[in-house]
Amino acid sequence: MLINKPNIVILMADQLTAGALRTYGNNVSLTPNIDKLAEQGVVFESAYCNSPLCAPSRASMMTGQLLSKNGVYDNAAEFRADSPTFCHYLREQGYRTWLSGKMHFCGPDQLHGFDERLTTDIYPADFGWTPDWQHPERRLDWFHNMSSVLDAGECVRTNQLDFDDEALFMARQRLFDAARRPDEQPFLLLLSLTHPHDPFAIPRRYLDRFKPEDIDLPVTGEHQVADDPHSARLRAMYQLEEGMLSDQQIRRARHAYYGAMAYVDDCFGEVIKTLEETGLAEDTVVFVVADHGEMLGERGLWYKMTFFEGATRIPFIVHNPKRFAARRVQQNVSLVDLLPTFTSLAGGDARLQQPVAPLDGHSLVPHLLGETGSNDAIGEYLAEGAIEPIVMIRRGPWKYIHPLTEAPQLYHVQQDPHERNNLAAHADYLQIVKQFADDVATRWDLATLDKQVRASQQKRLFLTRIAGRDAIPQWDFQPHQAASQRYIRNHQTLDQQEAFSRYPRPNKHPSGE
Numbered sequence: 239m240l241i242n243k244p245n246i247v248i249l250m251a252d253q254l255t256a257g258a259l260r261t262y263g264n265n266v267s268l269t270p271n272i273d274k275l276a277e278q279g280v281v282f283e284s285a286y287c288n289s290p291l292c293a294p295s296r297a298s299m300m301t302g303q304l305l306s307k308n309g310v311y312d313n314a315a316e317f318r319a320d321s322p323t324f325c326h327y328l329r330e331q332g333y334r335t336w337l338s339g340k341m342h343f344c345g346p347d348q349l350h351g352f353d354e355r356l357t358t359d360i361y362p363a364d365f366g367w368t369p370d371w372q373h374p375e376r377r378l379d380w381f382h383n384m385s386s387v388l389d390a391g392e393c394v395r396t397n398q399l400d401f402d403d404e405a406l407f408m409a410r411q412r413l414f415d416a417a418r419r420p421d422e423q424p425f426l427l428l429l430s431l432t433h434p435h436d437p438f439a440i441p442r443r444y445l446d447r448f449k450p451e452d453i454d455l456p457v458t459g460e461h462q463v464a465d466d467p468h469s470a471r472l473r474a475m476y477q478l479e480e481g482m483l484s485d486q487q488i489r490r491a492r493h494a495y496y497g498a499m500a501y502v503d504d505c506f507g508e509v510i511k512t513l514e515e516t517g518l519a520e521d522t523v524v525f526v527v528a529d530h531g532e533m534l535g536e537r538g539l540w541y542k543m544t545f546f547e548g549a550t551r552i553p554f555i556v557h558n559p560k561r562f563a564a565r566r567v568q569q570n571v572s573l574v575d576l577l578p579t580f581t582s583l584a585g586g587d588a589r590l591q592q593p594v595a596p597l598d599g600h601s602l603v604p605h606l607l608g609e610t611g612s613n614d615a616i617g618e619y620l621a622e623g624a625i626e627p628i629v630m631i632r633r634g635p636w637k638y639i640h641p642l643t644e645a646p647q648l649y650h651v652q653q654d655p656h657e658r659n660n661l662a663a664h665a666d667y668l669q670i671v672k673q674f675a676d677d678v679a680t681r682w683d684l685a686t687l688d689k690q691v692r693a694s695q696q697k698r699l700f701l702t703r704i705a706g707r708d709a710i711p712q713w714d715f716q717p718h719q720a721a722s723q724r725y726i727r728n729h730q731t732l733d734q735q736e737a738f739s740r741y742p743r744p745n746k747h748p749s750g751e
Contacts, residue, residue, distance in 0.1 A: 243424040245522040253435040255531030271507035275557040285554030286572045286615040287530040290542040293342040295529040302577030302599040312621035314367040316345035322594040324577040325351025331584035339405035339430035348715035356408035363713035365698040369622040382476040386436035390491035393439040398432045417516035434498030444497035453493045460538025526555040545630040572615040574599030638674035
């Protein structure tokens with residue numbers, strides 16, 4: 239059992255696929271800060287999100303539960319206030335918990351256990367982005383289209399840069415305050431950036447770090463693999479037509495994505511530097527994760543919303559050389575494992591024996607210590623582009639994808655990392671398919687889940703239609719800052735305030751010197 243309670247810092251990027259990082263084999267990206275954390279830390283080779291979409295993935299991460307338990311089916315489903323999160327578990331162990339950046343909470347609870355939320359969110363908190371499986375042919379105006387790829391390239395400023403710059407600034411300020419106020423430790427700080435999420439636009443200084451000719455094209459083209467119904471629906475949903483994209487346009491979009499990754503890496507580097515400068519680094523465990531990946535044109539697909547590796551496999555790095563020797567872990571893990579991992583690090587193993595609500599994740603502390611541990615990653619997709627529940631089991635070398643009524647898919651990911659050979663209908667693998675199908679039948683009642691998702695969609699669509707967009711409750715989080723307690727105010731003398739805010743505190747000099 240680990241002694242003392244470490245601080246925990248989560249560095250989270252949006253839509254960052256593991257395969258785009260050098261530590262996972264990429265030869266183009268330039269992310270020296272993440273690379274250094276990986277070299278000194280524990281790298282999980284086979285880590286997955288539990289749903290390849292923003293809000294559901296983040297809710298799974300926070301609750302340690304799959305969507306079928308927590309009810310966050312899509313990007314407009316309410317994250318219920320009665321869902322215990324890792325913040326609640328850590329607060330029970332004496333932690334302060336802070337959020338800076340995106341989490342995409344829908345509904346009136348915009349904290350979910352965080353003591354402080356330092357910024358508003360970049361995305362809306364209402365039901366406006368509800369899918370409609372009753373009318374899959376109907377294209378809703380908020381669906382992705384191909385503008386992010388077609389218009390990719392250089393910018394001076396974007397909505398996402400405005401947001402992420404603020405999130406970084408506020409996170410660093412919170413760390414400075416934690417150093418000034420040791421009684422606020424231990425703490426958990428989550429910095430959640432929106433980059434490298436599309437649209438693929440980034441300033442010239444990040445693009446110039448790469449030679450255009452070095453930007454790689456997708457490894458697997460659309461016509462190199464057999465298509466499947468869900469992939470075809472996704473292309474139709476975001477209006478990707480045959481022959482729409484040239485190699486030059488694909489390269490430009492991937493170039494901007496790599497540039498956005500470089501921006502993310504700079505931001506993460508600033509946080510690490512702040513931890514080091516304030517003396518917090520040694521007692522802080524840093525986690526680098528993403529909510530899901532990005533297809534980047536692989537198989538003719540973009541964005542996420544699918545269980546192929548590009549969209550579902552994520553970076554997962556844990557750094558604290560004082561506690562954990564550098565190693566690479568081969569077992570399959572996922573974001574639902576974070577809640578029990580954080581709780582165990584905080585000394586809450588007894589709580590994990592009797593969790594407040596059922597947990598789908600397992601503590602990764604054994605993996606961090608070089609011991610054996612769990613080897614499953616489970617996924618559910620219940621949102622736009624689908625017409626029914628799709629579930630995924632990643633176990634050992636296998637990935638099994640199972641829609642409610644459509645044909646399943648089976649891939650041997652170790653031998654076929656680009657998932658080009660669907661073995662589900664191959665005579666030699668029928669027994670393996672049966673074993674996975676039996677597991678699916680044991681884990682889920684997919685027909686009932688389908689009814690639950692559709693009912694949730696129809697309620698939210700009805701409420702949005704009746705209320706009208708202008709009448710929907712304004713749940714978007716409004717950050718509060720107590721202005722009377724900031725900078726120079728008259729509740730303290732000038733010397734007291736300046737000495738408190740300076741880090742480290744100035745030494746007392748002998749009189750006359």
